[in-house]
Amino acid sequence: MYIYNFKFYLATSDSEIFSVNCYINHPVYNFIDLQDTIVALATPAGSGAIGIVRLSGTHAISIANEVFSAKNLEEVDSHTIHLGYIRNEQQKIIDQALVSVFKMPHSYTKENVIEVSCHGSRYIQQQLIELFIRKGARIAREGEFTLRAFLNGQMDLSQAEAVADLIAAESESAHQIALSQMRGGFSDEIKNLRDELIHFASLIELELDFGEEDVEFANRNDLKDLVAKILTIIKRLLDSFQLGNAIKHGVNTVLAGRPNAGKSTLLNALLNEERAIVSDIAGTTRDTIEGILNIQGVQYRLIDTAGIREATDQIEAIGVQKTMEQVAKSSILVYVYDRNSLSPIEVQADLQKLDNEKMNIIVVANKTDIYNNQQDDGRPNPFIEDRQLFAITQALEKQYITVHLSAKDKTQIDQLKKQLFELFSSNEINQDNSIVSNSRHYEALKSALESLDAVMHGLEVGISGDFLAMDIRHALNYLGEITGQISTDDLLGNIFSSFCIGK
Ligand SMILES: Nc1nc2c(ncn2[C@@H]2O[C@H](COP(=O)(O)OP(=O)(O)OP(=O)(O)O)[C@@H](O)[C@H]2O)c(=O)[nH]1
Numbered sequence: 070m071y072i073y074n075f076k077f078y079l080a081t082s083d084s085e086i087f088s089v090n091c092y093i094n095h096p097v098y099n100f101i102d103l104q105d106t107i108v109a110l111a112t113p114a115g116s117g118a119i120g121i122v123r124l125s126g127t128h129a130i131s132i133a134n135e136v137f138s139a140k141n142l143e144e145v146d147s148h149t150i151h152l153g154y155i156r157n158e159q160q161k162i163i164d165q166a167l168v169s170v171f172k173m174p175h176s177y178t179k180e181n182v183i184e185v186s187c188h189g190s191r192y193i194q195q196q197l198i199e200l201f202i203r204k205g206a207r208i209a210r211e212g213e214f215t216l217r218a219f220l221n222g223q224m225d226l227s228q229a230e231a232v233a234d235l236i237a238a239e240s241e242s243a244h245q246i247a248l249s250q251m252r253g254g255f256s257d258e259i260k261n262l263r264d265e266l267i268h269f270a271s272l273i274e275l276e277l278d279f280g281e282e283d284v285e286f287a288n289r290n291d292l293k294d295l296v297a298k299i300l301t302i303i304k305r306l307l308d309s310f311q312l313g314n315a316i317k318h319g320v321n322t323v324l325a326g327r328p329n330a331g332k333s334t335l336l337n338a339l340l341n342e343e344r345a346i347v348s349d350i351a352g353t354t355r356d357t358i359e360g361i362l363n364i365q366g367v368q369y370r371l372i373d374t375a376g377i378r379e380a381t382d383q384i385e386a387i388g389v390q391k392t393m394e395q396v397a398k399s400s401i402l403v404y405v406y407d408r409n410s411l412s413p414i415e416v417q418a419d420l421q422k423l424d425n426e427k428m429n430i431i432v433v434a435n436k437t438d439i440y441n442n443q444q445d446d447g448r449p450n451p452f453i454e455d456r457q458l459f460a461i462t463q464a465l466e467k468q469y470i471t472v473h474l475s476a477k478d479k480t481q482i483d484q485l486k487k488q489l490f491e492l493f494s495s496n497e498i499n500q501d502n503s504i505v506s507n508s509r510h511y512e513a514l515k516s517a518l519e520s521l522d523a524v525m526h527g528l529e530v531g532i533s534g535d536f537l538a539m540d541i542r543h544a545l546n547y548l549g550e551i552t553g554q555i556s557t558d559d560l561l562g563n564i565f566s567s568f569c570i571g572k
């Protein structure tokens with residue numbers, strides 16, 4: 070099968086080999102009928118000032134022309150807009166509308182596209198869609214406009230996915246990542262590297278064709294250099310995922326610490342609203358409480374939790390367990406403690422318990438409004454007086470970013486925000502760096518990395534060409550999945566079903 074494809078490759082243009090292979094294995098074009106003309110509402114359902122009904126497909130213009138009398142739409146230029154009445158079969162006016170005409174291939178889907186901007190009444194939109202269906206269009210499936218754009222070569226798969234991300238983007242940084250991916254992002258880079266790898270794969274396959282003869286068309290050192298180059302790039306992309314994913318979905322930031330440390334007070338101060346109940350009773354917060362904080366375009370999902378201690382009742386015990394789960398799931402832990410009542414030894418013990426390699430930690434030494442050298446009751450603060458304890462505090466502050474603040478008086482809250490932002494700064498995005506934010510891409514890159522590691526290992530120990538070719542083929546498949554050069558019905562179905570109808 071593969072050799073057959075390979076010979077086919079030699080007879081055709083460069084780098085077509087794997088798409089041919091994919092086409093034979095996965096007839097992507099079969100599961101959807103590209104001949105149909107599709108219709109859907111492109112604006113949100115419901116009433117508004119304007120609603121847009123969109124048609125795409127071979128007959129889009131002729132269908133619209135049948136119900137629009139002001140002009141012959143088949144004769145107008147592409148990218149023109151026309152005002153006129155839309156009438157049903159009984160010549161009853163449905164609406165006066167603006168009709169935009171895009172002639173293939175100069176449209177979003179590369180097909181004929183009509184956009185009818187009508188008055189945004191539900192009734193009119195419904196009537197228009199039903200009329201177009203009676204005239205031969207069918208209702209579009211979720212994401213079918215974008216799927217067609219992909220199948221017709223308007224964009225690659227990762228760009229199509231970025232369209233959905235762009236629509237869903239709720240913060241400046243998520244918007245930025247989606248936009249950069251839509252404009253090509255890292256997929257061009259992947260495509261180019263993949264093409265270079267295909268070149269080597271074909272040379273190695275050619276060696277295999279010569280069977281018994283001892284020939285080597287693919288220079289192993291050059292291949293090694295290429296694989297090393299690709300590995301470096303893939304590793305960089307994989308590393309960017311933590312940032313990309315956090316930005317796309319919001320950075321999970323958990324506030325944890327002992328009861329009465331002031332976590333809920335801090336949540337309220339950060340959100341600037343009284344979200345969580347605050348009291349001097351230890352164990353006030355039982356369940357997790359969330360709020361969204363936007364710092365310069367990055368969304369932080371703040372999670373206030375139950376104070377960590379030996380629980381005094383069952384409900385509190387569940388709360389403490391939930392806290393530990395939240396800590397494990399989060400990207401940032403804001404560990405809050407009352408610096409006037411918790412000894413540095415206890416702080417150290419807490420941090421050791423909570424710290425896991427992956428997490429970013431910010432320590433908040435709370436309640437600076439209480440005079441540092443004396444406690445609530447006026448007695449001197451033992452942690453300042455004791456030189457040994459003071460040394461532990463200093464060591465901790467070296468190890469962890471520490472912010473001294475008063476949650477109650479809202480002093481130094483901006484300093485905490487600054488530290489949060491610096492952990493997940495969006496500078497990297499602004500510089501147009503390639504950032505992976507899609508978990509499907511992340512998984513494919515991880516698999517490609519494994520296969521390429523195997524290729525590298527194979528090159529080092531000098532394994533035979535057929536094994537080498539197999540690992541390269543795997544890597545090519547995984548890389549091709551990202552851009553859609555390799556795709557299956559299931560994969561496409563999965564991706565586009567998460568789109569809304571009309572996109
Ligand atoms: N003086 C002072 N008191 C504070 C500060 N922050 C919180 N408090 C007080 O400390 C007590 C506990 O505050 P909470 O915010 O409920 O503490 P918590 O960490 O959420 O406590 P649990 O929910 O029980 O785990 C309340 O009486 C707050 O008013 C602060 O910065 N300065």
Ligand SMILES: [Mg+2]
Nearest residue numbers: 332333353354
């Ligand atoms: Mg609380």
